[in-house]
Amino acid sequence: MNKDKRKLIKMSLEGVRIEMPSQKPIILLKEAEGNRYLPIWIGAFEATAIALEVSKIKTPRPMTHDLMSNILKKLGCTIKNIEICDIKDNTFYAFINIKNMKTDHMEIDSRPSDAIALAVRCTCDIYAAEHVVQSAGLEIQSIEDEVEKFKDFLDHISPEDFKEEDK
Amino acid sequence: MNKDKRKLIKMSLEGVRIEMPSQKPIILLKEAEGNRYLPIWIGAFEATAIALEVSKIKTPRPMTHDLMSNILKKLGCTIKNIEICDIKDNTFYAFINIKNMKTDHMEIDSRPSDAIALAVRCTCDIYAAEHVVQSAGLEIQSIEDEVEKFKDFLDHISPEDFKEEDK
Numbered sequence: 001m002n003k004d005k006r007k008l009i010k011m012s013l014e015g016v017r018i019e020m021p022s023q024k025p026i027i028l029l030k031e032a033e034g035n036r037y038l039p040i041w042i043g044a045f046e047a048t049a050i051a052l053e054v055s056k057i058k059t060p061r062p063m064t065h066d067l068m069s070n071i072l073k074k075l076g077c078t079i080k081n082i083e084i085c086d087i088k089d090n091t092f093y094a095f096i097n098i099k100n101m102k103t104d105h106m107e108i109d110s111r112p113s114d115a116i117a118l119a120v121r122c123t124c125d126i127y128a129a130e131h132v133v134q135s136a137g138l139e140i141q142s143i144e145d146e147v148e149k150f151k152d153f154l155d156h157i158s159p160e161d162f163k164e165e166d167k
Numbered sequence: 168m169n170k171d172k173r174k175l176i177k178m179s180l181e182g183v184r185i186e187m188p189s190q191k192p193i194i195l196l197k198e199a200e201g202n203r204y205l206p207i208w209i210g211a212f213e214a215t216a217i218a219l220e221v222s223k224i225k226t227p228r229p230m231t232h233d234l235m236s237n238i239l240k241k242l243g244c245t246i247k248n249i250e251i252c253d254i255k256d257n258t259f260y261a262f263i264n265i266k267n268m269k270t271d272h273m274e275i276d277s278r279p280s281d282a283i284a285l286a287v288r289c290t291c292d293i294y295a296a297e298h299v300v301q302s303a304g305l306e307i308q309s310i311e312d313e314v315e316k317f318k319d320f321l322d323h324i325s326p327e328d329f330k331e332e333d334k
Contacts, residue, residue, distance in 0.1 A: 045212040046231070061258070061278050064213070068235050071275055075242060075267060091228070100242060101269075108238055111228050 007130040008083060011038065013116060016047045016054070027116060029084070029128065036137040038084065038128055040092050046113035053120045065117040072122075076101050082115040084128040087136050174297035175250060178205065180283060183214045183221070194283060196251070196295065203304040205251065205295055207259050213280035220287045232284040239289075243268050249282040251295040254303050 010032040018025050025047030029038040042050075049065045062070060072079065077100040086093040094115040096108045119126050177199040185192050192214030196205040209217075216232045229237060239246065244267040253260040261282040263275045286293050 061260075062276065062281075063278075064231050064235075064281050067263075067275070067277050067281050068231075068238070071235070071263075071265070072238070074273060074275060075244065075265075076269075077242065093228075096234075096238075098238070098242075102243075106241060108234070108241060109229065110234050111230075114229075114231050114234050 008127040009130055009133050011126045011128050013120065013126060016051050027113065029126065031133065035141055036133050036139050038133055038137050040112050042113035046117055049117040050113070050120055053117070065114070065121060069118060069121040072098070079118055079122040079124045080105070081125040081127055082119045084112050084132050086129065087132050092132070175294040176297055176300050178293045178295050180287065180293060183218050194280065196293065198300065202308055203300050203306050205300055205304050207279050209280035213284055216284040217287055220284070232288060236285060236288040239265070246285055246289040246291045247272070248292040248294055249286045251279050251299055253296065254299050
């Protein structure tokens with residue numbers, strides 16, 4: 001993909017939810033300046049890693065994403081931002097954009113869940129490519145609409161329709 | 168701990184097993200030149216991460232420990248070795264020893280499961296401190312003994328006695 005033409009949308013993490021009846025965790029990203037939401041089904045471990053950090057729960061020992069964040073810090077690296085860059089065959093793809101002492105920019109291929117678990121630890125920005133939000137986003141106009149549309153969405157889609165990112 | 172006095176034992180990864188009735192995964196390390204085994208209870212996610220790599224099963228997308236290994240490689244770092252360095256209140260502690268372009272040696276505090284999941288991806292040596300093997304190891308003289316002693320050990324200990332490393 002031509003990177004110059006890749007329009008990025010700033011997203012905020014609305015939360016991690018476990019939806020019934022699938023009982024599978026879902027990340028919900030929201031367009032920072034708009035009404036589009038991007039739902040991504042993820043694994044239970046990655047969901048826990050995100051939820052622990054968002055809830056500011058400290059574990060006695062470093063969990064896997066804490067370790068990764070600690071390694072980066074000790075190596076003098078910072079995460080500039082992460083980017084949900086593509087969706088192919090219902091699988092989301094992400095980049096972690098790292099700045100280290102040698103190079104200003106280094107892109108690492110990642111699943112969105114790992115990228116978001118790192119982003120919440122490094123409080124960096126989360127972006128999604130416009131074509132990803134266009135193809136997999138849900139537009140919601142108001143809070144009232146939100147509940148109904150999200151319910152409707154969850155009634156009509158299953159994790160099997162929407163391939164889990166880590167399979 | 169005085170590092171000069173810290174005697175290290177080279178260990179090999181015997182495998183990851185799920186033991187009944189606890190159904191909790193256990194890593195079994197074996198002294199490379201001896202008969203002592205070191206069992207460590209770990210989480211299911213970390214056990215899967217180790218088992219996937221040991222079994223040479225490739226996933227379509229990078230799993231969390233693959234991502235960590237990819238980040239280290241891209242940053243020009245190598246893992247020299249990992250070390251199960253201590254046990255306190257039945258919790259195992261480990262170090263990941265990293266060599267990067269700036270420093271020859273960098274120690275990162277880790278749970279043993281994450282350290283081993285990285286070690287199998289980087290094919291580096293696994294060490295355990297002598298005092299850890301002395302305190303938590305099982306001495307097994309022959310294959311016949313092994314089965315009986317391991318069964319006996321599993322009959323008389325539960326994960327609650329032997330605190331899981333990631334709690």
